[in-house]
Amino acid sequence: MTAAAPSHSYALPGPLPLDGGQALEGAAIAYQTYGELAADKGNAILVCHALTGDQYLASAHPMTGKPGWWERMVGPGKPIDTDRYHVICANVIGSCMGSTGPASPAPDGKPWGMRFPVITVRDMVRGLVALLDGLGIERLHAVVGGSMGGMQALSLAANFPERAARVLAIATTARHSAQNIAFHEVGRQAIMADPNWREGDYYGHDSAPDAGLAVARMAAHITYLSEAGLTEKFGRRLQDRSAKSFGFDADFQVESYLRYQGSGFTRRFDANSYLYITRAMDYLDIAEEHGGKLADAFTGHAMGRGARFCLVSFDTDWLYPTAESRHVVHALNAAGAPVSFVELSSPFGHDSFLLDVPALDRVVKGFLDG
Amino acid sequence: MAELASLRPDLAVIARQVPPGVRVLDVGCGDGALMAALQQSRNVDARGIEIDPDLVERCVARGLSVVQGDADRDLAFYPDGAFDVAILSQTLQTAARPDRMLAELLRVGRRAFVSFPNFAYWRMRWALMRRGRMPVTRHLPVTWYETANIHHMTVKDFEELTAQLGIAIENRWFFTADREVGAAGANWRAEYALFEVRTARARPVP
Numbered sequence A: 001m002t003a004a005a006p007s008h009s010y011a012l013p014g015p016l017p018l019d020g021g022q023a024l025e026g027a028a029i030a031y032q033t034y035g036e037l038a039a040d041k042g043n044a045i046l047v048c049h050a051l052t053g054d055q056y057l058a059s060a061h062p063m064t065g066k067p068g069w070w071e072r073m074v075g076p077g078k079p080i081d082t083d084r085y086h087v088i089c090a091n092v093i094g095s096c097m098g099s100t101g102p103a104s105p106a107p108d109g110k111p112w113g114m115r116f117p118v119i120t121v122r123d124m125v126r127g128l129v130a131l132l133d134g135l136g137i138e139r140l141h142a143v144v145g146g147s148m149g150g151m152q153a154l155s156l157a158a159n160f161p162e163r164a165a166r167v168l169a170i171a172t173t174a175r176h177s178a179q180n181i182a183f184h185e186v187g188r189q190a191i192m193a194d195p196n197w198r199e200g201d202y203y204g205h206d207s208a209p210d211a212g213l214a215v216a217r218m219a220a221h222i223t224y225l226s227e228a229g230l231t232e233k234f235g236r237r238l239q240d241r242s243a244k245s246f247g248f249d250a251d252f253q254v255e256s257y258l259r260y261q262g263s264g265f266t267r268r269f270d271a272n273s274y275l276y277i278t279r280a281m282d283y284l285d286i287a288e289e290h291g292g293k294l295a296d297a298f299t300g301h302a303m304g305r306g307a308r309f310c311l312v313s314f315d316t317d318w319l320y321p322t323a324e325s326r327h328v329v330h331a332l333n334a335a336g337a338p339v340s341f342v343e344l345s346s347p348f349g350h351d352s353f354l355l356d357v358p359a360l361d362r363v364v365k366g367f368l369d370g
Numbered sequence B: 001m002a003e004l005a006s007l008r009p010d011l012a013v014i015a016r017q018v019p020p021g022v023r024v025l026d027v028g029c030g031d032g033a034l035m036a037a038l039q040q041s042r043n044v045d046a047r048g049i050e051i052d053p054d055l056v057e058r059c060v061a062r063g064l065s066v067v068q069g070d071a072d073r074d075l076a077f078y079p080d081g082a083f084d085v086a087i088l089s090q091t092l093q094t095a096a097r098p099d100r101m102l103a104e105l106l107r108v109g110r111r112a113f114v115s116f117p118n119f120a121y122w123r124m125r126w127a128l129m130r131r132g133r134m135p136v137t138r139h140l141p142v143t144w145y146e147t148a149n150i151h152h153m154t155v156k157d158f159e160e161l162t163a164q165l166g167i168a169i170e171n172r173w174f175f176t177a178d179r180e181v182g183a184a185g186a187n188w189r190a191e192y193a194l195f196e197v198r199t200a201r202a203r204p205v206p
Helices: A121-135 A148-159 A178-193 A195-200 A210-224 A227-233 A253-266 A271-282 A322-335 A349-354 A358-369 B009-017 B033-042 B053-061 B071-077 B098-108 B122-131 B155-165
Strands: A008-011 A028-034 A044-048 A086-090 A142-146 A166-170 A308-314 A339-344 B023-027 B045-050 B065-068 B083-089 B109-117 B167-176 B179-181 B192-199
Touching: A008 A121, A028 A121, A044 A121, A044 A148, A086 A121, A121 A148, A121 A271, A142 A148, A142 A358, A148 A166, A148 A271, A166 A358, A178 A195, A178 A210, A178 A271, A195 A210, A195 A271, A210 A253, A210 A271, A210 A349, A227 A253, A308 A322, A308 A349, A308 A358, A322 A339, A322 B071, A339 A358, A339 B053, A358 B053, B009 B033, B009 B083, B009 B109, B009 B167, B009 B179, B009 B192, B023 B033, B033 B045, B045 B053, B045 B071, B053 B065, B071 B098, B083 B098, B098 B109, B098 B155, B098 B192, B155 B167, B155 B192
Parallel strands: A044 A086, A044 A142, A142 A166, A166 A308, A308 A339, A339 B065, B023 B045, B023 B083, B045 B065, B083 B109
Antiparallel strands: A008 A028, A028 A086, B109 B192, B167 B179, B167 B192
8 A cells, every 4th residue: 555645636728518518617637647657658547436436546545544446456566557557547527536526616716516517427538538638648558447437438438439449347337227316316315305415505514414425325335235245244243232222223233334334435525526426427328428329329449440348247236237238248249349248256246346356357457458 | 370279170270261350250259269369360350259257257368359148149239241250169059049040140240150069970879879868978078968059960950951041051171089071971970060151142030
């Protein structure tokens, strides 16, 4: 684990056009890099983070002190080898770790709050591409991401086909399903039902909508795990007690775990960012952006041109199940794009992409080095 | 060409027959040995389909473009004529409907190489006649209840099917153990067969 380093910040030179019709003026993107950029700038890999992720990919998080969220995958000698590649990870717009989002000051000097424009995954990608422009990187060796990071990787491939030679999308989807939207709506309603939310205008107050945000995180966290994984980890075991209390304390270990996850999350994440980013994910439908047919989104990658793709799903992921990856693979087949796909077996559900799955390491390394 | 030399004989024949620089789909590509050899020696654009996730992982880890999928279902997602050459090695006998798979193969590929074990090989006939039980042989080592080979066929069966489907046979090769054998008496003498086929005339599959 390397020590926490302050992020670089890139001020966008012009307004960032948004799918909602507005443009974001004066936006900044916070990012981290690992490994040396080659003289020809041909060894850059952009890693896109998930919903509550950040740019601290392979270095300690400055607020929690915890290791980077993908240190097991990214580093010297790791599958994404920083001895070979220059790895870039940027905080998406709308988030709260240094890139412009609802907690950032609006032109009037006050926090944007709910005045911040609704953004999409494609808007996040526009921000990332603006950063690449700023860094002088015309064509990435690869764009890589899991979950929402995979959505950005696919969106980049669909909208900026010339910008990446390889696209690695893990545990992800090209569209949010009704069930995906439903879970997000539960989280958003929990935040907005918290009296401390104050219509999003809580930044100057002593209290933030932590209770609502914690509930949102708890509900979402369940979707990241598998039923078998939860059962193995907690079963019906009780928490620090030998009998049920006949009350509403956290009797069960799984309750205690979720409460801990929820409260820990509120210390590092902004509730309004959670609203905006979940909304962006719900709006994702890459086919819809390209006339309704997903294959048409990838015509820039037909035989012999464009990028090579690799999709990976996990057999216990019920949030973005294998069928969603297959849907993308079939569209890429129809578009004539070179694509690999494998469903890996792992007990950890959606979170598998972050956890110890040796087969994933082999696939990532083989795809990126091949 | 070291990789070519280590290929199974039917795959080595295919590797020699595929012209340089073409687009190839290897259906049931296994660990990708043929694809790797074709990319190295023939500079082809090779894609694969394989049902076994462990084999797919090995293919991807060696840098090949392979999709985990079921050829019975997933060939349908490739456009017409997307490939110059489609390859189906030792897989036709595992298809739910070999006739439809063959037709699909020649929809996505302009021509195809198809290899399969010959159930009329004399050792098969002998084992069946002598013992009265489904043969378990060097080339088909799995018992009848475990085998993925659900549609055993013979050289004659395959030739008849191609005639029914309006498929032209361009070339044929026969093998026993690791040797190529002549075409004479192939339905007795060949342990497995390899055919190069293409569509002669359009005829819908029933």
